[in-house]
Every structure is written in structure tokens, then in C-alpha cells.
Amino acid sequence: MPGKGVPTMLEIKNLTKSYGDVLALDRFSLDLKKGEVLGLLGPNGAGKTTLISILSGTLGDFTGTVNFLGRNIFADRSLKNRLGIVPQDMAFYDELNAMDNLLFWGGLYDVPRADLKKRAAELLDLVELSARAKEPVKNFSGGMKRRLNTAIGLLHKPDLLLLDEPTVGIDVQAKVSILDIIRGVGAAGTAVIFTTHQLAEVETTCSRVAIMDKGRILAQGTLEELVRIVGERDIVEIAGEFAAAAFSEAVQDLAGARIELLSAADGLASLAVADTEEIPKIMDQLFRRKLAVSDLKIKSPSLETVFLKLTGRSLRD
């Protein structure tokens, strides 16, 4: 994580956006420093894509302020030359080859043609597509297309890179390659925000994590800082044939400093316990209420646990 004295690239203050009655972003605030790679974690509908759309200038009708490099990102069109976007869609032309795609998309930025060609060649090397540079993109695999999609966002050497779920639907090899690129970009000084559902990606790639739900940031910090939220407790995951409400009622009397209910869904619940000796008490309560338990797992605290604690649901919900 960048230390003190590192300049702030992005300042978001009280960003609010609603679709009719649904509040997509609720007074959302965030700072991002140069070279910082921020993983934005949140379940579906948390507001991640809305945030990326507003920052990239393709969504309007919101309140709040966003300053990029100290200037209003929406008022100063020239800032678009310093902002890179990697959308969730494979947004390029299938009938063109990789090089032509890079030259076209790069051409929309104010990059001199000669520099652009050189930069496109560098990026094709970086995403390991040099050998297929002249081949129509429609022949590419899903992973290759994702890598090209990422490369397009880097053509003009942006100061801020926004990636919206850049690893969706690709194989492990391509995923590792893209995450390597993101780490490399951050190390080179570019501030990065990348949204994902994959906790493991955030754990291995990001210098800072923000967990958001219902349009707000619930917690943010380094991985260690977030885990401390849950404390030095074990996580007990219980599966069985029970209703969420019945489970919550059964463990209600035990709740306190040593036992905390993190989440309860029909058939699956998670609790944080100060000591594994608390587990028999929980089981006793469940048996008394005649709630059938089929499986019990004890886990160490992780980002997933933090997420569960903060949102009350897992990322897959």
C-alpha cells in the first residue's frame, strides 16, 4: 500500500445515484492514491457497475463530486485521456485483428500515431498476443479476448484504470495473466479500481479492499485490517435442514461476546466463536429445537468471513 506523501488520484464524495426508487449508490465516498490497487467487492446489485459507469462518464443524473487529479472529472473532458476503462463487455470489433483493434481504440485518444503503433506492439507482447496480432479477433478464445479487452484499456497509459469484473468467464491461465497485468500496472504507478466477485483475486492482487453493499462502502482497508473486524475468532459453518428464522431464534440466547451469528439462510448458517468449546452449546440448542444438522465446518477468519459478517450473505447469493 502506498505510504504517506503519495498523491491522491481520485476523490469521490457523497456520490448518490438512484434508479427510480432503488438507491444504487448511497452517499458513496472513496479516496484512491497513485499506484494503489483497490479491489471493490460486493454482491450483485451492490452498485459496483453503477460506480464504474459514473466514473467513466457514461452514466448521468447523480449527485456528489468526483475529482480526478484534483479536477472535476465530468467537467474536464481532457481528463478522459488519462482514464482507462476495461468494461465487462468484450467491447471491440470481432472482424478486425488484434492490432487493428488496438490502433482504432487507441486512435480515439490523443496518442500520436507513431507512438500508438509502438505502444500497441508492447501491449500485444504484454498480453501474450503478439503471435496472433494479425488474426481476426473472432477466432480468439474467451481468455484471449479478455486479455485484448484489458490491453485496449491500457493503450494511452492511463493514470487511473477502472476494470469491471475483468476475469469473468475465463480459464485459470488467462485469469492469472490478467491479474499479473493489473499488479504490474499498479506497480508502475497507475491507480486501479477493479470490481470482482472472486475473493481470491482480491486477496492476491489488491493492496486495499473495499466491501460495498446497497450502494455504500461497509468497510475498507488492507486484508489484515479487514480480518481484524471479525477478530481472532473461528468461523463455524453449519449445514442442515432448517429454516433461517428457526436457526436465528435457536442461537439467539447464546449471542454475546463469545458467539456471534454472522449469517443465516435456509439450510446454511455461519457463526463466529471465540473458542471451539462454544460449539457443543450451539449444537445443544439446535437439537433442543429439533433442527437437523448434516454438516459442520470450522474455518479460520478470511476475507470471505469479513464479507459475510458485513453483508450478511455470501458473494454467491
Added chain:
Amino acid sequence: MRRLLLILGNDIRRHLKSPMAVVIFLAIPLFMTGLIGLIFAPGEEESTLPRIAVVLVDRDQSIASKLLMGMFDADQLKKMFEVTVTDEAEGRRRMAKGRATAMIIVPEKFTVDLLDAKTTTLTVVKNPAEQFLPDVVEEFVNTIAVMLSGAIQAFSEEARGIRAMLDQPVESFPWDKLGPELGKAQKKVVAAQAYLNPLLVGIEAEEIKPASAKPKFTRTDLFSIMLPGMAIMFLLFIVQTLMRDIISDREDGKLRRMMTTPLRPMELIGARLVGGWAMGLIVLLVLVAAGTLIFRAYWGNLGSFLVLGAAASFWTAAFFGLFHALVRNRNQSGAISAPIILVFSLFGGSMMNPEAMPKAFKAIGVATPNRWFIDGAKLVREGHFPLVPLAVLFGSGVLLAALAVPALRRKTPV
């Protein structure tokens, strides 16, 4: 402007990389024009009329009737008439079966009556099932009657000599006297040559058509008339296909990505409208070149025609710009645009001759670009500048563009 040209160039490059749709839409009008032309157009041969089947009934069986039959053997008349000599009953049967246009009956004593300067009558029986060809035969026989009457009056002295010889039996026919009689006639002919020569020229001159007659219609003419109708119909299809990028870019997220760059919405909208217009014009140029090379189509003043084509292409680009701002997705675009183009083409005259259309069709056709383009092309072909069609296409195109730009702007993310 740089970005507008970049998008324009990229669009053209992309469509050239997968040109199948454009090639198909270019090939279809040429193929259809060729096919229809081959089926319906007359050939390029000189003769535009069929040979007229005439039955000749010779009740005279003498010199004059044989001369009359011999006339039909003359080169030019041979091309016009197909003469069958038979009796009256067979002649009527032939006409009833539609195998003869008219029957000419040479009466008995035709030669003798002529030489005696008596009135005699050639009868023409016309086939009522045919329209104008029997009249041609009647006119022709009238002409012969006039010629024969004039000839007999001019050669009355010689005719009397020959007439006297005809009364004698064949075995005692004075062949030695026939020569001098014909010699006298020949002297008159030579003397009259100075007057006859202009007459012969006058007969030749009859081949020149009267001013009221319609010019000969050829296959090339048919292609020249058909191609503009086909061209505008497929111009609509091609421009629609190319401008579908507006909606596919929106659906695939490319529009959103473009709007994250410094590109301004108006640059993108301008590029798409100019692109549609330019591609339409290029396609029209290819069609004109192919039509000229393959069908020898005549377009009139090429400059005027291209100005008209530019206006039609502009109208088409503006129309489909607005259309793609209003439809929701690619499927909707495909499902709605094809019927629209077909309706335009049906009422606008791409599928049938506008002059032969019912009044209601013609009234609806006024609202289609096809009708104005076809009318304009006709004016250019006839040597006029297509001012009104041009003004209508350009004016309504400007109106459509004025509606399309804000509609497209609304569909462009921020």
C-alpha cells in the same frame, strides 16, 4: 474531425473485411435486372414486327395475278410477308385457326379487266382476331391497287396491244410481236425515269417513321429503366445493413466504451451518418458501373445522376439513422426494416412500372424515396436536370437528419 474520420475509416475497413452482405446486395439487383430483362425485353435485332401471314387466292391465274404474287417475293416484302397461295376455303380455315392475318382474293378476269381499263376489285378479308396487322395488309393492297391503276393508265396503248395478243390461242401466240410492244413500253419507262426516280426514292422514304410513332424499344432501354428502381431498393438494404452498427455497437458495449474516450457524441453520430451516406454512394457508383458494363444501361448525364444518387443516399442514411435511434435491438431492426424497404419498393415503383400502377399506389408512392429517385433517373435519362426529385430527396433528408441527430444523441450514454 480526426476522430470522425477515424471511425469512418474503421467502419469502411470492417465492412470490407467481411463484405459478403454488401456483395450479395450488389449482386441481387444486377441478377434480377438481367433475369427480368432476358425474360421480358425484346431482342436487339432490327425487325420489331413478326412476319405477316397472308393467304393469296388466285382466281385469275393470269399475268397480272402472277405479277402480284411475284411482288411478295421482292426482298423487303419477303421480310414482312409470309404468303401462302391456296383456295378461299383453306384461307378461311387458316384465319380461323389464327395462322393467317388476312386473305387477298384476286378475282377472275383480273388481268383482262385491267388491260381493258375496266374497274376490277381485289378483296382483302381481314382476320378479326388480330388487331393492327390486318390493317397493314389492307393498306399494302390499297397501294398495289393504286400503283396498278396508274400503271395501266400510263401504258394504255401498250396494254391494248398485249390485250389483243391474249385473245389468241397459246399455240399461235405472236411472241415476235410481244417484243416490240414491250419495247414501246420500255421507252416510256426510260422517258419517265426522271419522274419515277424521285418516286422510287419516295417509296424508300416511307421507312422513316412518322413523328407520332413510338421509338423502337430495346432490351438496353428496359435495363436503363429497371436499374434505377433496383438500385434504390438495394441501396436501402445496404445502407440499412451498414447503419445497423449503430445498434450493434450499443448492444455490444462498444458505444459505451467509445464514450469513455475523448470522442464526442456528435463526432460519432456524424461519422455514422456520413459513413452511411458515403457507403451508399459508393455502392451506387458500383451499380452504375456494373449496369453500364453488363447491360449497356443508359443513365443520361452521369453528373446529374450522381447528384441524384448522392441525395438518395443522404436520405437513406438519415432515415436509417433515425430508424436505429428508435428501435430497441438488432432483431427488431432486422424484423422491421425489411418490410419497410419492401413497402417503399412496392409503392415507389421499384417492383413495377410506376406509370402502370393503380392511382392509390401512386399516391402512396409519393412518400417513398424510390419514387423520387426513379422519377429523377427518368428525367436524367430524358436529358433534363432532376430538380424536383432532387429537392424532395434532399429536403426530406435534411428533415430526417434533423430528427435523427437528437434521437441518436439521446441514445448515446452521457
